[in-house]
Amino acid sequence: MTDFADTVTLVLVFFGALMCFAAGVGLLRFPDVLARLHAATKPQIFGLIVICFDIVLSSPGIGTITMAVAIIVFQALTAPVSAHLVSRAAYRSGRFRPESLIRDDLAVRMASGDEASAGAAPGRGDGTGPDDASAGRPTD
Template sequence: MIDAFAGFMMIAGSLFIFIAALGVLRMPEIYVRIHSSTKAGTLGLGLILLSVTIHFQDFGITIRAAVTTIFVVLTAPVAAHVIGRAAYRTGIPLWHGTIIDELKSDETAVGSPD
């Protein structure tokens, strides 16, 4: 029963990572691509590491999986934010369907970068 649950978590995590890859390929512009890859990729990796923890049931592996999951959960949003901000500052245009440009108001409030 535990192996079946671990297998289900592995398949679910793989599906989320596949959805993240599809998002990178199919989304119209970099900002939406970053969003899809960060959210789905983080959840997919978390599910895969959960399945590894359930399958092996070893304390050392559990600690490594937990530390890796925490690291990815903390760093993936920051990396996505930095990449998105750099793309915006270098002038990569927003998608034509974008309604609100929150960074534009931030840039005018702070001042233009040197």
């Protein structure tokens, strides 16, 4: 039974490491920010899930399972959100290849003047947020 468990561990760790390696190669080789973010989030999360699953199989216990689930949940929540925010910043600064986009919904929203719903941050001083107390008032 030990040989089977070792084989399963070998396969899972190898697959997880391969996915994490693919994420690293994608970060170095892909041409623009949007493609790099895709490479940084998808394979990295899948590799992490596989490695956490292997850890749970290797040493099952309440503490191990709880920790693995917490790691997976927090990574699955934070990686896409941070990638989304970085991609919005890259889009607004023009640091992407427009020809790589199939459909550009954000350009339509920004062109129509719907900038507040397109992601303007509150309190930036541009009159779009609730923290801008002087928005629309003349200054002294």
